[in-house]
Amino acid sequence: MRSSGQGHETAGGAGPFFPKSVKRDIMQGSGEMKVRTYTIEDASFERSPDQDCDVFTANLVDERHGAPVTIGYGRYGPNQSLTEKMAVDDVMIVLEGSLQITSDERTDLVGPGGIVHMPKGEAVTIKAMDEGAVTAYVTYPHWREAR
Amino acid sequence: MRSSGQGHETAGGAGPFFPKSVKRDIMQGSGEMKVRTYTIEDASFERSPDQDCDVFTANLVDERHGAPVTIGYGRYGPNQSLTEKMAVDDVMIVLEGSLQITSDERTDLVGPGGIVHMPKGEAVTIKAMDEGAVTAYVTYPHWREAR
Numbered sequence: 010m011r012s013s014g015q016g017h018e019t020a021g022g023a024g025p026f027f028p029k030s031v032k033r034d035i036m037q038g039s040g041e042m043k044v045r046t047y048t049i050e051d052a053s054f055e056r057s058p059d060q061d062c063d064v065f066t067a068n069l070v071d072e073r074h075g076a077p078v079t080i081g082y083g084r085y086g087p088n089q090s091l092t093e094k095m096a097v098d099d100v101m102i103v104l105e106g107s108l109q110i111t112s113d114e115r116t117d118l119v120g121p122g123g124i125v126h127m128p129k130g131e132a133v134t135i136k137a138m139d140e141g142a143v144t145a146y147v148t149y150p151h152w153r154e155a156r
Numbered sequence: 157m158r159s160s161g162q163g164h165e166t167a168g169g170a171g172p173f174f175p176k177s178v179k180r181d182i183m184q185g186s187g188e189m190k191v192r193t194y195t196i197e198d199a200s201f202e203r204s205p206d207q208d209c210d211v212f213t214a215n216l217v218d219e220r221h222g223a224p225v226t227i228g229y230g231r232y233g234p235n236q237s238l239t240e241k242m243a244v245d246d247v248m249i250v251l252e253g254s255l256q257i258t259s260d261e262r263t264d265l266v267g268p269g270g271i272v273h274m275p276k277g278e279a280v281t282i283k284a285m286d287e288g289a290v291t292a293y294v295t296y297p298h299w300r301e302a303r
Contacts, residue, residue: 042275044259046266069271076245076275077296078225098223102249102292104269112191119193122251124216124292128189128223145249145271147294149224 042076049104049143052082058156062089064135072151079151083144085137092134096155097148099127101135106142108135189222196251196290199229205303209236211282219298226298230291237283243302244295248272248282253289255282 052067063086070080083101085091085108101108107120111134118138119125127133199214210233217227230248232238232255248255254267258281265285266272274280 042273042278044257044275044278044280045273046257046264047271047273048266049269070273076273078245078247078294080247080271080273082271098225100225100227100294102251104249110191110193117193119195122196122290122292124194124227124229126189126192126194126217126223126227128191131189131191133191143269145269147225147247149296 042070042074045070047080047082049082054082054084057083057091060091062086062091064089064091066146068153072154077149079146079148079153081146083142083146085135085142085144087139087141088137089141090134090136092132094132095127095129097150097152098129099146099148099152101125101127102145104143104145106140107138108142108144109138110135189217192217194227194229196229199231201229201231204230204238207238209233209238211236211238213293215300219301224296226293226295226300228293230289230293232282232284232289232291234286234288235284236288237281239279239281241279242274242276244297244299245276246274246293246295246299248274249292251290251292253287254285255289255291256285257282 047069051069054065054067057064057066065084066081068079068081070076070078072079085106103119103121103123105121107118108125110117110119110125112131194216198216201212201214204211204213212231213228215226215228217223217225219226232253250266250268250270252268254265255272257264257266257272259278
């Protein structure tokens with residue numbers, strides 16, 4: 010149960026000792042989720058879809074698990090950037106490095122501990138600085154389903 | 157517009173040059189939100205409701221602003237703890253210090269960069285260690301309305 014995306018379960022969950030019916034409920038999204046904690050070690054990064062640059066996402070909780078939000082870690086290579094029109098409300102917390110956030114009228118530089126809220130429907134360019142960046146993100150609803 | 161909870165607007169928003177009708181729409185939750193960035197400097201901490209210990213929350217985005225999620229910073233004094241049955245899905249990212257997260261069957265220690273997912277309906281005890289802790293949080297739906 011320490012495989013990627015499963016996190017450290019703090020209360021039962023879909024572990025090997027759980028009846029299969031409960032396991033199935035969790036996978037089908039009945040809301041049978043337990044409290045869990047995650048670190049970057051749990052992240053299994055994939056290239057962010059529809060682009061070629063070094064921007065990676067790793068969902069930890071998403072449409073497969075039954076919660077209303079997607080939770081994950083993001084990784085940006087040095088000087089990599091991504092422009093997107095938001096399909097969901099996306100909240101990003103910068104953990105390492107820094108990101109330049111540009112929307113219609115303004116550019117902000119966000120370092121560790123900074124929060125970026127990108128509401129659904131807004132266009133935004135996210136650009137990493139020389140040292141790259143690591144983020145945590147929460148989206149509502151699930152970003153992969155909304156694309 | 158740098159008052160608490162307003163953040164650094166990156167694109168227009170409810171600034172002084174915006175017509176009152178637009179301002180009103182934002183306050184009433186029409187979804188007219190723009191991309192914004194926040195730092196801990198934007199946080200205006202209040203004691204977490206229904207308890208006496210030194211645990212503080214600072215909503216930056218909530219039911220007043222039109223997004224589906226509440227976003228904020230949390231602060232835990234040294235060795236303070238809080239037990240709660242979750243009224244909403246709450247995702248907490250530890251930014252400084254560390255938190256001991258206890259649910260039905262398990263206790264995890266979560267340090268900087270760690271993520272805690274507390275699904276709606278679950279009971280959890282959050283306890284800060286000697287150095288206290290600072291967190292960022294995202295809840296769906298709005299935690300203040302769900303209490």
